[in-house]
Amino acid sequence: MPLRSFRGGVHPPEHKELTEHKALELMPVPAEIFVPMGQHLGKPASPLVKKGDYVRQGQVLAAAAGFISAPVHSPVSGKVVKLVKGPVVGGTTADMLVVQPGEPDPLPADKVAEGAAPPTSAPLLLPPLDLNTATGPEIIERVREAGIVGQGGAAFPTAVKLSPPADKPIDWMIINGAECEPYLTRDYRLMLERPDDIVEGILLIGRALGENVNLGIGIENNKPEAIRVMREAIVKRQAAIKVFELKTKYPQGGEKMLIDAAVGRKVPPGALPMEVGCVIQNVGTALAIRDAVILGEVPRTAVLTVSGLGVKEPKNLQVTIGTPLRDVIAFCGGATADARRVVVGGPMMGFAAYSLDAPVVKATSGILVLSERELKEPPETTCLNCGKCAEACPVNLLPSRLARLAELQRWEAARDLGIEVCMECGACAFTCPARKPLVQYLRLGKKNVRNLPRKER
Amino acid sequence: MANPSGTGSELPAVSEGNLHLVTSPHVHFGWSTARIMWLVTAALLPCLAVAVYHFGPGVLAPVCGAIAGAVGTEWVLNRAGRRPDTIADGSAFLTGLLLGMIVPPGFSPVHAALGGVVAIGLGKAVFGGLGHNTFNPALVGRAFLQASFPAGMTDWSTAVARVDAVSRATPLGLLKFGDPSQFPADLATERLLAGNIGGCIGETSAAAILLGGVILVATRIASWHIIVSMLAGGALFGGLFHLAGVGPSPLFHLLSGGFLFGAVFMATDYVSSPLTHRGQWIFGLGIAFLTIMIRLFGGLPEGVMYAILLANAAVPLINRATRPTIYGAKR
Numbered sequence: 001m002p003l004r005s006f007r008g009g010v011h012p013p014e015h016k017e018l019t020e021h022k023a024l025e026l027m028p029v030p031a032e033i034f035v036p037m038g039q040h041l042g043k044p045a046s047p048l049v050k051k052g053d054y055v056r057q058g059q060v061l062a063a064a065a066g067f068i069s070a071p072v073h074s075p076v077s078g079k080v081v082k083l084v085k086g087p088v089v090g091g092t093t094a095d096m097l098v099v100q101p102g103e104p105d106p107l108p109a110d111k112v113a114e115g116a117a118p119p120t121s122a123p124l125l126l127p128p129l130d131l132n133t134a135t136g137p138e139i140i141e142r143v144r145e146a147g148i149v150g151q152g153g154a155a156f157p158t159a160v161k162l163s164p165p166a167d168k169p170i171d172w173m174i175i176n177g178a179e180c181e182p183y184l185t186r187d188y189r190l191m192l193e194r195p196d197d198i199v200e201g202i203l204l205i206g207r208a209l210g211e212n213v214n215l216g217i218g219i220e221n222n223k224p225e226a227i228r229v230m231r232e233a234i235v236k237r238q239a240a241i242k243v244f245e246l247k248t249k250y251p252q253g254g255e256k257m258l259i260d261a262a263v264g265r266k267v268p269p270g271a272l273p274m275e276v277g278c279v280i281q282n283v284g285t286a287l288a289i290r291d292a293v294i295l296g297e298v299p300r301t302a303v304l305t306v307s308g309l310g311v312k313e314p315k316n317l318q319v320t321i322g323t324p325l326r327d328v329i330a331f332c333g334g335a336t337a338d339a340r341r342v343v344v345g346g347p348m349m350g351f352a353a354y355s356l357d358a359p360v361v362k363a364t365s366g367i368l369v370l371s372e373r374e375l376k377e378p379p380e381t382t383c384l385n386c387g388k389c390a391e392a393c394p395v396n397l398l399p400s401r402l403a404r405l406a407e408l409q410r411w412e413a414a415r416d417l418g419i420e421v422c423m424e425c426g427a428c429a430f431t432c433p434a435r436k437p438l439v440q441y442l443r444l445g446k447k448n449v450r451n452l453p454r455k456e457r
Numbered sequence: 458m459a460n461p462s463g464t465g466s467e468l469p470a471v472s473e474g475n476l477h478l479v480t481s482p483h484v485h486f487g488w489s490t491a492r493i494m495w496l497v498t499a500a501l502l503p504c505l506a507v508a509v510y511h512f513g514p515g516v517l518a519p520v521c522g523a524i525a526g527a528v529g530t531e532w533v534l535n536r537a538g539r540r541p542d543t544i545a546d547g548s549a550f551l552t553g554l555l556l557g558m559i560v561p562p563g564f565s566p567v568h569a570a571l572g573g574v575v576a577i578g579l580g581k582a583v584f585g586g587l588g589h590n591t592f593n594p595a596l597v598g599r600a601f602l603q604a605s606f607p608a609g610m611t612d613w614s615t616a617v618a619r620v621d622a623v624s625r626a627t628p629l630g631l632l633k634f635g636d637p638s639q640f641p642a643d644l645a646t647e648r649l650l651a652g653n654i655g656g657c658i659g660e661t662s663a664a665a666i667l668l669g670g671v672i673l674v675a676t677r678i679a680s681w682h683i684i685v686s687m688l689a690g691g692a693l694f695g696g697l698f699h700l701a702g703v704g705p706s707p708l709f710h711l712l713s714g715g716f717l718f719g720a721v722f723m724a725t726d727y728v729s730s731p732l733t734h735r736g737q738w739i740f741g742l743g744i745a746f747l748t749i750m751i752r753l754f755g756g757l758p759e760g761v762m763y764a765i766l767l768a769n770a771a772v773p774l775i776n777r778a779t780r781p782t783i784y785g786a787k788r
Contacts, residue, residue, distance in 0.1 A: 012484050091478075182484060256784065266785040341477040348482040356476075370483055381490040381546060382588035386727040387680070391734075395784035398732060418783040426482030433488040434588075440480040 003221060004261035005247035008394040010427045012182045012250055012348065014222065018307045018314040019185045024193055026301075026318045027331050029076055029101050033322030034086055035061060036096040039361040040149040041156045042068035044095065053080045054104045058124035058298050061097055070147040070157045073298040075321040076101040077121035087355035089344040089364075096359065099322065125296035131200055134293055139208040146292035147362075148299060151284035152176055152253070153345060155363035158285055162208045168274040170209050174262050175202055175217040177226065177283045178246055178253030181346025183307040184366045187283040189316045190303060191219070191226040194287060195233035201286030202241055204293050209279060215241045217283075218262050222248040250348060251425040255280045257394055269395075269421045284365070302364045306332045310339030310369035319360050326356035328367055335369050343368040348426040381434045389428035389438060395421050399428035399438045406445035415449045422446060490587075493678055494547030500669040500678075501554055501722065504659040507652050512562040512615065516658045520557030522566030523598070526573020527553030534582045548587050552576050555595035555722060558659025559715060559762075560602065563615025568606050572598040592769045593729045596762050603762070613655040627655040629714045629758040632705060649712035660718040663711075670721035679725040682737040687720040690745025704753045716748060719761040729769040736772075736779035744768045 038044030045062035049055055055074040062072040078101035088094045104119035112118070126145060129138060144159035164170055175198070179187040191198060198217075206215045219227050227245055234241045244262040246252050256267045258280060265276040273280055281289075284303060291297040302321055307314040312333030319328055325342060329335055343350040344358070345366055360367075389399035397418055405414040422442045429438040508516045531549035535542055543549070553573045560569055576598025584590040603610050613627055628649070648654050652662025660666070673679035688711055695710035710716060715723075724730060724744055731740050744764045751760025 010486070012482075012486070268785040268787075269783050271785070341479075341483060343481075343483050345481075347484045350481055350483065352476070352478050352481075352483070354476060354478050368483070374484065375477070376485060376487060379489065381543075382586065384490060384493075384588050384727040385730075385732065386493075387732040390732050390781065396781040397783065398781070400732075417780075418786075421783050424481070430482045430484065431486050431488075433486075433490050433493055435485065435489065437480055439482065443480065 003247040004218075004244060005249055005252065006257040006260045006394055008392055008396070008427065009249040009251060009257075010392050010430050011248075012430055014248075015183045015307070016185050016188070016222070018183065019305050019316055020188055022185075022189075022314070022316050024189050024303060024316045024318055027320070027323070027328065029320045030323050030327045031100070032081070033076060033099050033101070033320060034084075034096045034324060034357070034359040035072060035075065035099060035322040036086075036088055036094045036359060036361060037062050037072060038088075038094055039072060039155060039321075039363065040070040040147075041154055042066065042070070045069060045072045045147075047083060047095075047097065049080050049097070051080055051082050054078070054119065055080060055099065056121060056124050057300060064144070064147070064157075068157055068160055070149055070159075071145070072147060073300065074099060075300040077104075077123070078102045087358045088361075089351050089353055089358045091351070091354055096322075123300075126292070126298065128296040129293050131204070131294055134204065134207070136208045136210065139204050139289070139293055142293050143208070143289055146288070146298045148285065148288045148292060149362050150282055151288070151363050151365060152255075152280070152282040153349065153363065153365065155361070158281070158289065161279060161281070162205065164209075164274045164279070169277060170213055170274060170279050171277045172214050172216065172259075172263055173202075173206055173209055173279045173281065174215075174244070174258060175283055175286055176253055176255075176258055176280050177217050177219040177223075177230070178258060179223070179283075180220060180248075180250045180253040181348055181350075181366070182250075183368055184305045184346050185307075185316055186303050186305045186365050188223050188226055190283050190287060191223070192229055195229045196236070197290050198230070198283060198286050199233045199237050199239055199241065200294065201288075201290035203237075203239055204289055205279075205281055205286060215239070216244055216262055217241060218244040218246050218252075218258050220246045220248040220252055250427060250430075251394060251423075254394060254423060254425055256423075269418060299362050302360050302362060304328075304360065304364050305366040306369075307366065308339075308343075308368040308370045309373050310336050310341075310371035312336060319364075321362060322359045324357050324359055325353055325367055328360060329356070329369060336371055338371040338373065339369045340372055340375055341370045343370060348430065349424060380436060383434050383436060386433060388431045388433065392427040392431045394425065394427060395423065397422055399442065400432075400436070402445060403436060403438045403441035406441040406448075409448070411445065411448045411452055414445045415452065419445045419449055490548070491546045494551045496676055496678055497673065497722070498547060498551050498554060500672040501558065501659065503665040503668045504558060504662065504718070507662040507665040508558075508562065508658045511653050511661065512658070515615070516562045518566040519560050519562075519564040519569040520554065520658065522569035523557035523560070523573040523576075524550060524553030526570035527556065527577045527598075528573075529570075530574045530577040530582070534578065540586070543587065546587065549577055552581070552594045552598070556598045558722075559595070559599050559657045559718065561610065561613055561615065561656075562658050563612060564609055565606075568602060568609055571605075572602040575601040588728055590728055591772070592766055593723055593726045596723060596766050596769075599762055600766065627714070627758070628709070629752065630655070632713075632752075632758065646708060646712065649709075657715065657718075659722075660715045663717050666717045666721050670717075673721065673725065679721070680730070680734070680737050682734045683725050683730055683741045684720050686738040686741025687724055687745050688717075688741075690742040691716055691720075691749065693742075694746050694749040698749065698753055704749075710749065710752070714752075714759040715761040719744070719748075719765055723761075723765050724768070729772060731772050731775045731779065733776070733779050733781055735781075736775045739775050739779065740768055740772065743771065
């Protein structure tokens with residue numbers, strides 16, 4: 001059978017060998033953590049605690065502020081030191097609670113005499129639900145309560161994604177195990193180390209979406225071991241989950257590309273996957289859902305890959321949410337002398353960090369320390385009109401043309417050529433021999449098109 | 458904001474002071490404009506080697522003249538316009554080399570240099586430099602030479618003296634102006650492949666050109682769509698007329714004159730060819746059609762140059778007509 005894929009795309013060097021054989025390792029809790037109120041797409045959560053409060057692991061620190069929002073829980077037990085504006089990934093600052101892990105102060109003697117329960121640092125759990133009897137609405141409510149967000153990159157609140165409007169029936173839920181970003185091996189390790197739990201998560205998501213949903217998981221064929229392990233786990237549980245073996249090509253893990261490859265449907269421009277009856281969830285999200293339902297856990301750690309030739313000991317780590325990037329890099333032996341860039345996420349779509357104090361958040365999937373050896377610095381020339389960007393674009397845009405229009409500030413023309421369909425995957429800029437910063441121009445163009453007056457859009 | 462925890466602050470190489478802040482993607486395929494230009498130059502070497510073998514080292518004189526004219530003009534214009542130096546990107550060198558390959562073996566190096574000046578000056582610089590030109594610069598240079606030095610541009614005596622005991626013109630010249638009954642016998646396909654015939658420096662050996670084409674396609678520099686569509690078009694249109702009793706066999710069309718060289722090295726020029734594969738097919742078929750028409754019904758024995766230049770002019774139109782449908786959109 002020919003492998004499933006999509007038109008366009010590129011083949012960046014994978015570099016997965018740096019970490020693919022390294023088992024997940026738990027990084028110790030650092031001396032201080034920084035918990036942003038906005039770790040998701042949508043409105044930041046509103047803080048419920050104040051400076052000086054003692055908070056327990058799993059306690060709600062901040063409540064969801066609206067439908068498209070998510071609550072934030074305390075990753076550790078300890079004392080709230082302050083509420084600050086601190087650096088976050090993506091070049092801005094945001095409100096964050098600084099929490100110092102530690103034991104609670106002992107009760108004063110008179111309270112003890114009154115028979116009050118001594119304070120504890122034990123984690124707070126939500127009441128566990130049964131895998132076989134939890135109902136769809138219960139599962140969605142649990143996902144909302146636990147503040148689970150998509151781990152594929154956008155950090156969209158998962159409960160919203162599990163509640164499609166009634167006029168958009170869903171018949172396919174596909175787990176994204178493509179992990180097409182180079183370097184990253186987090187999803188791969190999760191599939192190898194927790195396949196049974198992932199299968200449980202898939203079944204729970206399926207139940208949340210209704211009776212008629214087909215279940216599947218898409219995995220690129222550069223991960224034969226993950227494909228084998230997942231197949232075994234599915235057979236063991238006699239679950240009706242289809243494994244889609246996908247061609248290794250970037251961006252195979254883009255939602256539209258994954259849906260196209262797996263079930264042959266094309267999401268129209270500007271529409272969400274539910275338009276074609278599909279919901280996509282990341283491997284890590286499935287696990288978070290499973291842990292929240294069956295164990296009553298809330299997200300307190302993020303599983304991520306630390307890699308790149310600029311870090312001394314690349315690892316796959318489970319890191320306490322709120323840990324500064326600096327601490328994570330230090331835990332991996334520190335940076336090499338020729339390290340030049342720290343990227344949060346994958347090398348194709350990740351953000352270059354401007355401050356190493358920015359914390360790990362719920363959806364952080366990777367921290368890359370890239371060295372001069374990997375960053376062949378580009379001399380930019382004029383566009384040669386070679387068309388390689390158009391060949392690479394998975395959504396059939398003409399990136400060189402759009403970049404030129406953005407350069408000329410011709411926003412209406414860029415809109416008419418479909419600039420808003422661009423998902424910033426970076427395949428065009430990766431392949432461009434003139435080394436034009438195409439994604440930068442495309443982002444600029446998209447931002448300005450969004451700002452055009454309504455009627456002109 | 459300082460990190461009050463103070464842990465892991467010993468990171469001499471990566472600190473806020475020297476972090477690179479750029480947009481994604483953070484990795485690159487590794488190609489550059491210069492790499493492409495020099496690889497195309499390398500792909501032309503088999504043609505040049507065969508030319509030296511058949512016509513003698515003298516052919517290097519017009520080739521070097523054209524390169525000197527092109528590179529010199531690029532340098533002077535960059536200096537005059539206070540623009541950054543672009544010699545190292547190899548594009549001016551390549552334009553000069555391409556021009557040098559499409560003049561007769563005994564062509565004057567001084568005239569070839571003049572052609573190089575026009576190729577860069579009028580073919581490229583006036584449009585705004587690399588990436589902005591409408592027409593293939595080397596062909597602009599050649600069109601200038603053809604108009605200015607028609608005698609020199611059709612003087613095949615050097616070539617013919619070296620390769621042919623019986624003095625005669627190029628195969629296409631024979632076809633147009635000679636006695637058609639005379640040539641097919643000893644102008645066999647083998648001679649067209651090997652290149653021991655009259656013709657421009659780089660154009661006579663089909664085998665050497667095809668080798669260059671294989672290099673360009675294998676390294677994914679050139680679009681095979683343009684090459685294949687132009688050859689398919691030549692076979693189709695040449696074949697149709699041949700069946701109707703007009704003109705030579707389609708194979709002769711493809712292997713003679715500048716058809717192959719044009720398909721592999723001229724029509725595939727990025728800047729002056731269409732962006733999309735569909736557009737490239739229209740472009741290639743169009744060039745082939747125009748070439749056959751000029752050869753069979755025009756006043757000139759050969760028409761590849763004008764065919765490509767005319768098709769170059771149509772590229773913006775072709776690009777507009779073949780804009781790809783956005784993913785998932787209805788046509």
